Amino acid sequence: MTHDHHSHGRVTLGGKLSAVLVAAGSSVGLGNIWRFPYIAGDNGGGAFLVIYIACVLLLGLPLMLAEFSVGRAARCNAVGAYRALNPKWSLLGYNGVLAAFLILGFYFVVSGWTAEYMVHSITGEFAHYTSAAEYQGAFERFITHPWRPLLYTVLFALATHAIIALGVQKGIERSAKLLMPLLFFVLIALSIHSLLMPGGGEGLRFLFRPDFSKVTPSTILVALGQAFFSLSIGLGTMVTYASYFKPDTNLRHTALNVTILDTLVAVLAGVVIFPAVFSVGIEPSSGPSLVFITLPSVFNGMPLSMVWSSVFFLLLVVAALTSTISLHEVVTAYLHEEWHLSRRAAAWATTAGTTALATLASLSVGVLNGWKIFGLNLFDALDYLTANIMLPIGGLLTCIFVGWVLDRQTLRDQITNHGTLPFRIYRVLIVLLRYFCPAILLLVFLDNLGIF
Numbered sequence: 001m002t003h004d005h006h007s008h009g010r011v012t013l014g015g016k017l018s019a020v021l022v023a024a025g026s027s028v029g030l031g032n033i034w035r036f037p038y039i040a041g042d043n044g045g046g047a048f049l050v051i052y053i054a055c056v057l058l059l060g061l062p063l064m065l066a067e068f069s070v071g072r073a074a075r076c077n078a079v080g081a082y083r084a085l086n087p088k089w090s091l092l093g094y095n096g097v098l099a100a101f102l103i104l105g106f107y108f109v110v111s112g113w114t115a116e117y118m119v120h121s122i123t124g125e126f127a128h129y130t131s132a133a134e135y136q137g138a139f140e141r142f143i144t145h146p147w148r149p150l151l152y153t154v155l156f157a158l159a160t161h162a163i164i165a166l167g168v169q170k171g172i173e174r175s176a177k178l179l180m181p182l183l184f185f186v187l188i189a190l191s192i193h194s195l196l197m198p199g200g201g202e203g204l205r206f207l208f209r210p211d212f213s214k215v216t217p218s219t220i221l222v223a224l225g226q227a228f229f230s231l232s233i234g235l236g237t238m239v240t241y242a243s244y245f246k247p248d249t250n251l252r253h254t255a256l257n258v259t260i261l262d263t264l265v266a267v268l269a270g271v272v273i274f275p276a277v278f279s280v281g282i283e284p285s286s287g288p289s290l291v292f293i294t295l296p297s298v299f300n301g302m303p304l305s306m307v308w309s310s311v312f313f314l315l316l317v318v319a320a321l322t323s324t325i326s327l328h329e330v331v332t333a334y335l336h337e338e339w340h341l342s343r344r345a346a347a348w349a350t351t352a353g354t355t356a357l358a359t360l361a362s363l364s365v366g367v368l369n370g371w372k373i374f375g376l377n378l379f380d381a382l383d384y385l386t387a388n389i390m391l392p393i394g395g396l397l398t399c400i401f402v403g404w405v406l407d408r409q410t411l412r413d414q415i416t417n418h419g420t421l422p423f424r425i426y427r428v429l430i431v432l433l434r435y436f437c438p439a440i441l442l443l444v445f446l447d448n449l450g451i452f
Contacts, residue, residue, distance in 0.1 A: 016249065016253070021173075023242075024180060026325075026326030028180070028262055028319055029107075030107075030319055032230055036269060037266075040270055042222075044211045045206045045274075046206070046208045049270075051220055052266075056227045056259055056262075058440075062437055063398060063399065063433075066398050068242040071238065072242045072251065072414055073414050076243055077097075077243070078240055079097055082239075095236075095393060097331055099234070099236070100235055101331050101353065105378075105382045110320070111156040111324055112150075114317050116152045118317050129296075129300065136289070136293050139293050143366065144365060144367075149365075150363070157354060160325055160328050160351070161350075168244050171325075175321075180261075183318045183319060186312075186315040193272075194272050194276045197276060199278055202275070203279070204271070221443065224440055224443075225447075228391065228441075230263075231262055234391040234398060235394060236330045237326045243333075331353075333346075361378050361379040387448075389448070396438055399433050402433055403437075
C-alpha cells in the first residue's frame with residue numbers, strides 16, 4: 001500500500017481517551033437527543049430500545065470499524081483515503097465530503113435554534129408563556145422570522161469555525177475533552193431531576209418495559225436507520241477522524257466505546273424526556289416540536305424553570321457543536337489536503353460555503369417558503385437527500401469496499417495493529433460486512449425511497 005505525502009508528520013490525537021471522545025463527539029448529536037426519544041416513543045418504547053441495541057451491535061459496530069480501518073490505513077481525508085487504497089473508489093470519499101457539506105447546510109440552522117432557545121431561557125423570556133400553544137406560536141414566529149434565526153445560524157457557524165481553525169490537537173481534541181464530559185454531566189443532572197418528578201416512574205416504564213406487540217417489520221427498519229444516523233456512519237467523519245488516530249490505538253475498543261457512549265446518550269435523553277413528559281400527561285410527540293415546544297412548557301411548570309430550561313438547551317448546544325465540528329473537519333481536511341489550501345484558508349472556505357447554504361436553508365423555512373425542490377423547501381430537501389439517500393449509499397458502498405475490495409491484509413493489520421492484538425471474531429466481521437450489513441442497508445434504502 002502506498003502512503004501519500006500527507007501521512008508523514010501528520011498530527012495525531014493524544015491517547016486512547018482522546019480517540020474515543022473525539023469520535024464520540026462526532027457521533028453524539030441532536031439525533032441522539034431529540035430524534036431517538038420520539039422515535040422510541042412512536043415504536044413501543046422498551047421493545048424499540050432492545051431492537052436498537054441489536055442494530056447498533058450488528059450494523060453500527062462493523063461499519064464503524066470498517067471506516068476506522070480505511071481512515072487509519074490511508075491517514076488522509078475521506079477522498080484521499082479511498083483513493084490511496086483503491087483509486088477507482090475515490091467517489092465514495094466524495095459522497096462523504098458532499099454529504100457532510102450538505103448536512104451542515106441544515107444542521108447549522110437547527111443548531112442556531114438551540115442557541116437562541118438557550119439565550120431565551122437564560123434571559124427568562126420563556127417564563128411568561130403558560131401553554132404549549134404559546135410555545136408553538138413562539139417557535140413558529142422565530143423560525144419563520146427573516147433575520148433572527150440567521151443571526152444565530154451564523155454565530156454557530158463562527159463558533160464551529162473558531163474551533164476548527166485552532167487545528168486538530170488544540171481545536172478538535174481540546175474541545176472534545178471539555179464538551180463531552182460537560183454533555184454527560186448535564187445529561188445526568190437532568191436525568192436525576194426528571195426521575196424526581198411526580199409520575200416520572202410511568203415514563204421510565206414506557207422507556208424500559210418492552211411492549212413487543214407494537215413491533216412491526218417497519219420498527220426494525222426504523223431502528224436500523226436510527227442506529228446508522230446516530231453513529232454518523234457513511235459520512236466520512238469516522239474516516240477523517242481515524243486518520244488522526246495513533247498507530248497503536250486499538251480500533252475495536254475505540255469503536256466499542258464510542259458505540260456504548262453514543263447509545264448511553266440516547267438512553268439518558270429518553271430518561272430526561274419521558275418522565276418529564278409523562279408527569280405532565282402529554283403524549284410523547286414527534287420531531288423538533290418535542291424539544292422546542294413540549295419540553296419548554298414542561299420545564300415551565302417546575303420550580304427553577306429558568307435554570308432547568310437553560311441547562312437543557314445548553315446540552316443541545318453542546319451536542320450540536322460536537323457534530324458541526326466533525327462535519328466541518330471532513331470538508332476542511334479535504335480542501336486542505338486535496339486542494340493544497342492552508343488549513344486556515346480551507347476552514348474559511350468551508351465556513352463561507354456552508355454558511356451560505358445554511359442562510360438559504362434558514363430562509364426556506366420562512367420568507368423563501370415558496371421555493372420548492374420536489375415539493376420540499378430547501379431545509380427539508382437537504383435533510384431528506386442526505387439522510388435517506390447519501391448516507392445509506394455511503395454505508396452500503398463502505399461495506400462493499402471493505403468487505404470485498406480492500407486488501408485483506410490491510411484490514412487485518414488495522415484491526416489487529418499488525419498482529420499485536422488478538423482478533424478472534426475477524427471472520428464474523430467479514431461475514432457481517434460482506435453479506436449482512438449490505439443486505440440490511442439495501443432494505444433501509446429502498447424503504448426510505450418508499451418502495452415497500
